[in-house]
Amino acid sequence: xxxSSRRGFTLIELxxxxxxxxxxxxxxxxxxxxAREAAxxxxxxxxxxxxxxxxxxxxxxxxxxxxxxxxxxxxxxxxFGGWCVQLLGHxxxxxxxxAYNFSFGFHMEPNQTAVRTVIATYVCPSSPRTTNPINxxxxxxxxNGTPDPALYAAAGDYFTARSFxxxxxxxxxxxxxxxxxxxxxxxxxLASITxxxxxxxxxxxxAGKPDxxxxxxxxxxxxPQPTSSRATDRWWAHGAxxxxxxxxxxxxxxxxxxxDGPCVINCHNGWNGVFSFHPGGIDALSCDGSVRFLKExxxxxxxxxxxxxxxxxxxxxxxx
Numbered sequence: 001x002x003x004s005s006r007r008g009f010t011l012i013e014l015x016x017x018x019x020x021x022x023x024x025x026x027x028x029x030x031x032x033x034x035a036r037e038a039a040x041x042x043x044x045x046x047x048x049x050x051x052x053x054x055x056x057x058x059x060x061x062x063x064x065x066x067x068x069x070x071x072x073x074x075x076x077x078x079x080f081g082g083w084c085v086q087l088l089g090h091x092x093x094x095x096x097x098x099a100y101n102f103s104f105g106f107h108m109e110p111n112q113t114a115v116r117t118v119i120a121t122y123v124c125p126s127s128p129r130t131t132n133p134i135n136x137x138x139x140x141x142x143x144n145g146t147p148d149p150a151l152y153a154a155a156g157d158y159f160t161a162r163s164f165x166x167x168x169x170x171x172x173x174x175x176x177x178x179x180x181x182x183x184x185x186x187x188x189x190l191a192s193i194t195x196x197x198x199x200x201x202x203x204x205x206x207a208g209k210p211d212x213x214x215x216x217x218x219x220x221x222x223x224p225q226p227t228s229s230r231a232t233d234r235w236w237a238h239g240a241x242x243x244x245x246x247x248x249x250x251x252x253x254x255x256x257x258x259x260d261g262p263c264v265i266n267c268h269n270g271w272n273g274v275f276s277f278h279p280g281g282i283d284a285l286s287c288d289g290s291v292r293f294l295k296e297x298x299x300x301x302x303x304x305x306x307x308x309x310x311x312x313x314x315x316x317x318x319x320x
Contacts, residue, residue: 040125041278044205045291047121051158051203052289054090064187065202065287068160068246070102080105083160083182084122084241091121106242107151115153115242122156122241126277127207128218129155134210134240156241157207157276158285161249164307166300168250168272169259178308181287182246190287193309197288201306204284204294205276206247206269209239213275214255214268248272249307251300264303265296292320 059065066086085106088097100114116133133152161180168175181200182188193200212219239245249272253261256270265282269275274294276282281295284306294303298320305313 037126037279041283044124044126044276044278044283047124048158048203048283048285048291049289050091050121051087052285052291054087055202055287056289057090058087059190062187064189065182067185067187068162068182069184069244081111081242082106082244082246084119084156084158084245088119091119093119093121100242106153106240109151111242112151115240118154119156119241122158124157124205124207124276124283127157128277129208129211134238153240153242155209155239156245157205157209157239158203158245159206160203160246161201161307162246164249164304166251166304167260168248177248178304178311180307181309184246193287195305195309195311195313198286198290199306199315200287200309202285202287204249204274205278205282206239206273207276208269212256212268212270214270215263215266249274249303262300263296264300265294265298295320 055065066083068083070080070082070086080102081100085100088094088100096114096117096119099111099117101110104110106115134155135149135152160182162182162184163177163179165175165177181193181202190197208218249264250259251261252258252263252267252273254263254267256268256273261267265274266276267273274282278293281293281298283291284294285291287309294306301313302315302319305311305315
């Protein structure tokens with residue numbers, strides 16, 4: 001009986017099938033990555049909403065938002081901790097709050113157990129760094145600090161704004177600071193935010209610390225470690241959640257020391273930077289607890305109006 005012939009794929013047909021599969025994968029991967037980033041951004045927004053709820057719960061108890069730092073003054077130890085520490089009891093972290101000794105600074109041995117703890121609510125999941133600690137926390141004698149490799153602290157990605165300053169690279173007498181929602185050492189009654197809670201910035205992203213990123217990618221080094229007097233100031237921008245977590249917002253033409261340009265959002269995550277790993281902008285928390293997305297293209301004047309708590313500026317929603 002005649003045998004039935006079997007016909008397989010030719011080499012050309014096989015290559016065509018492989019090419020089609022490769023094209024489909026190439027089309028699918030961006031969609032998968034986009035979906036993952038959308039989920040990460042949603043979690044980041046939820047983190048800020050939880051922080052907003054914590055701020056308001058704190059305000060209900062203490063008749064105002066917390067100061068950005070506490071225990072400044074006597075002993076010249078400068079900074080015992082910041083607003084993140086004060087909110088621990090309101091973000092379901094009672095164990096970490098209980099482990100924190102308010103008689104000592106965040107940079108001292110008695111608080112190492114607390115400040116080494118990674119707090120998920122203080123970390124944006126889009127940040128490439130989620131668990132790496134900030135090493136060489138400075139050891140203090142008076143107001144001077146030198147890095148100590150035995151001390152480290154977990155990082156956070158959310159800051160509050162001391163003020164908006166533009167121009168910044170001028171003599172200090174010529175600088176005009178448009179102050180933000182929180183006082184440095186006193187509680188802030190909600191009624192004192194006269195621009196309106198929904199019109200005033202409370203917290204924003206400056207993610208990825210202590211590694212240095214600018215628009216376009218990582219530069220491959222970390223911030224310089226503090227080595228001299230007022231070393232605590234240097235840690236304002238290093239991102240240890242137990243620290244100050246409060247900076248001025250300024251504009252840039254390029255890197256972190258190239259001030260007074262058109263860029264405010266996603267220029268870099270260095271000194272006074274506003275930076276996230278979300279495409280096109282950052283998540284920001286308003287004083288009423290709502291979260292908005294600030295585009296990279298937003299004008300400096302709009303950021304200034306959003307930062308200031310008593311400026312009386314008119315904000316046009318269409319410009320966001």
